[in-house]
Amino acid sequence: MTETGTAVAERAPHTGARLLAETVTALSQRAPAIVAAAADQMRGIRLALHFHDGSRATMTVRHSRLVVEPDLVGAPEVEVVFDDRAMNLVFDAQRPPVEQVLAQSLDVRGDRERVLAVWRAFTLLSQRASGLRFIQQLWRDYREQAPRLWGVIAGDGAAPLSPHGDVPTGWHAVDFLAARQPLEADEDGGARALIGGTVRTAPRSLWDGRRSSGWWETQRVGDADLVETMRVCRSRANRQMEDLMPDREPKAALYDLMRSYPARQGKGLRPTLVFAACAAFGEKPENAVRAAAALELFHNGFLVHDDIADESTHRRGLPTMNAEFGNGLAVNVGDGLNLLAVDAVLANLETLGLARTLGLIQEVMHMCRESIEGQAMELGWIHDRTVPPRDEDYFTMSTKKTGWYTCISPCRMGAVCAGVTDPAVLNRFDEVFRLIGIAFQIQDDILNLVGDEALYGKETLGDLLEGKRTVMLIHLFRTAKAAERKRLARVLNRPRSRKSQADAELLLAAMREHGSIDYAIDLADRLAAEGIDRFENDLGIIPENEGKAVLRQIAHYVTTRPL
C-alpha cells in the first residue's frame, strides 16, 4: 500500500473509497500473496471506482503493489460504478447475484479485455480475502458505521424456519454450521494456533443423505493472516527464550542484558518460518519451538556483535548494547546469547530425538559458517576500502551474511523438526529463499535510506555512515564517472567516527542523481518475482496446507512491502 492509500484512509470518513483503501492496505500487510495475485491481473490498467456515497478512488498497479489513490487521477482504462445493491452483493456472498445485481446497479465501462482483467482481479481479492478474519471484521465495522453505503437488502431472502424455532437456517447440516456462532480458536481457553486458524473456511458436507465426501479431502488452504501469525509465533519463541534464560548471577552485567535485544520487538520472521515449515511437512509446530528460540538467540547474538563491528548507535529504536554499556560487556553478552542458542538446539534431544537434533546441529553449523563468511566479506570490503563492481558480489555477501539465517536456515530447520533430513528436499528451500532474502535485504537497505526511522527501527542513513556496500552504493560507483567516484570514495572511506550526517546526505544525493535507488527497487522486484516463481515450482512437493500458506505469504511479503 502507498502513502496515498493511507492518506485516503486517514482523511475520509467511512466511505466506499476508504473501505477499498483500508482493505488493500490490510491485505498488503497481512496477506500480501493475495494482493500480488490481484496486481498480476490488473497490471497496466488504471481503474476508476465510483461508490454509492459519492466517494471515488483510482486503483493502479506499481510493481506487485496495488496503489489506491483518493478521487479520480488520470484517464482510466476501466471505470466501475457501484450502487448500494452491488455493495450488498459484494458483502453478502451467499446471496445469489440475481437478487442483487439489477439493471444499472453495477455499471462497468472499458475495453472488454481490460474489464475482464479487472473482474479477475476483484474475483481473486474477494474469493481469497473473504475468509480472512481481519477482512471480515473490517467490512463488518463499515457495515455498522456506514449502513447507507449498503442500502436496503433487496428481495426476500428468508430461509424456511428450522425446528430450532425462529432461526432461519434451513435444514441442512452445513446451514446449521454457518448459522451457529463459529468456534473461535481460543474459545475453549487454549492458546491460538501457532500456524493456521486465521482463515475461516466455509462449512462443507461429508454426507447429505446421498453423496459422500471424505473428511480427509481437506479444503486447500491458500492464504493466511501474516501479521497475526507472526505475532503469535514471535510471542511463542520469546516465551521459550525466557524459559531458557538462566535464573542466576551475574544478572546485572550479563543475564539481564541478554534479555535486552530479544525484548526489542522484531517482526518475528524467523520463528514464523521455522514454525510454518514444520507445519508444512505435517508436524506439530510446537515441535519447532526450541529451534525457533535457538535461531532468535543466534540472531540476537549476531546483532550485538554486528553493532560493535559497525559501531552502530541504535537498534530497533533504542541505544545499542555497545553504545550503552561499552564494547567489553556487549561482546560478552553476544557470546552468552550464542551459548544459550546452542543450549536451545541441544534441548531438542529430549523431544525430537537424536536424529532430528543431529540434523538441527548440522543446519546451525552451516548457518553460522555462512553468516560469519558473509560478515567477513563485507568487513573486508570496508577494511580494504573497495566497493565490489558487480551486483553478484553483493548477492553472495548478502546471502551469506543474512540470507541463510534470516530465510533459508529457518525453513530448513523447521523441516528438520518435522523429520525431513533428505538434502534433496531441504535444498529446495535454498534458491527460493536466496532470491527472496536478497530482495528483502535490498529493500531493507532502501528503507535505511528513504524510510521512516520510527517505522524502520534503525537509524536513518546508518548504512551510509557505516559504509555498508549496498546495491545502491555498488550501482553508484559503477555508474559515476572516475572523478566523481574518487570524490565519493573519499567520503565513503572516512571512519564512522569522522563521518558526518552531511557526508551521508551527500552520498544519498549522488545515489538519487544516478538513479541508484530506483535501480535497486526494480532489482528487488525482479528478484522477488523470480523467487515467487521458484516458490511455486521448487516447493510443489509440499502439499497445500496451513504451513505452506504462511510460507507463501512470507515469500510475497517482499513483493508488496511499502517502499
Place this chain on the structure above:
Amino acid sequence: MLGVPGPFPETELHHPLDRRWLHYAFLSPDSGHALISNLSVLGAEQPDDGASTRWEPQRMAILLVFDPVHGWSSSQFNAVQPDSPWSAFRVPHRHRVAGAFPVAAVAGAPAVDLRLFRTSRPCTSQCAPFGYDQFLRWQSEPGVRGSGTLRTAHGDVTCDLVGYHERVRGRWSWPVLGGWVFGFANAPSADAVGPPPWSVVFTLIQPRYPAESANGSVMLWREGRMVRHFPRRRLEVAVQGELDRDRVVLVPPLAAALATAPAPLVPGRLLITARMGADWLVLDFRPTTAARIANPSETSLRPFSVHELLGRCTAEGVVSGRRVEFETGGIVEFAGGAHD
C-alpha cells in the same frame, strides 16, 4: 444344549483380512480423564511354504489414556490384554454385574484395571458391504459404566467412568474402506449405576468404491433403550475448520520415532442433523484434543489413521414428542488417510 452362546458366535476368522475389533471408549465426567482401547484380531493366513497349518490369527491391542494435565499416553500395539476380555457381545451379560477389564502396556504404563458393567442394550449401527468382497457389521452399546484405576507415567488415578463399547466384525482392508466418522455421547446423570438419561451414537462409513456404498446412522437411547434409529437417507454430516496440529498427538510412540507420514488435519467442528417425520436431532461436537493412531495398513503403503477426538458435544431435538437437550463430553473418531 442351549445352542451357540450369545448373539454373536465365536466363529473362526478364515481370511487374512477377516477382522474382529473390540473397542472401548470411556470418559470420566468428574476428573476429565479418558481411556480408549482397541483389541483387534486379524485372520489367520496360509503360509507360502505349503505347510498345512495356518499361522495363528494376529492379536493386537492398544491402550490410550488421556490425563487432563499431562495429555495423552499410549501403549504400542502390543498391550497386554486378557485372553477373554470383557465384552457385552460375547456372552449374554446381565446389567449392573461388573466384569474385570485389565489392559496394560508392556512397559507398565499406561495401564487400566477396571470393573465394567452394562446399563443399556446394544444395537447394530452398520451392516455394510463395500469394495467387491468386503463388508463389516458394527454393533454398538453406549451407557457402559466402569470404575477403577488408570495408570500413566505420572501416577495412578481412581475414577468412575461412563462410555461405550462396540464390536466390529467383517472383512475389510485399506484403502478400500476409505474412512469413517463415528462418535458417541452419554448425557450426564447423577445416578452412578443406572443408564444415562440419553445416549447417542452415530456412524458414517465412506468406502472408496462403489460410489453408493457410503452408509450412515444416528441412534438415540433413552434410559438404556434405543428409541430412535435415523437411517442413512435421514441424516446429514457437515464439518468446519481444522483442529490445529499442536492439539493432535501421534501414537503409538513407535509411529513418531519412525517419522510416520503426516495425515490431513481433522475438522475443528462436526455437526450432524437427523430428521425423520416429526422427530429431529442436532448434534454439535467441538473437539479440544486428539490422538492420531497410525495403524499399519496390510494392503497399502500409507498408514490408516484413526483420530480419537475428545471434546464437548451438545445434542438437541425432539423424539416421539419428547424434548432432547443435553451437553456433555463426547468422543469422535475421524478415520482414514490410507490412500495415496
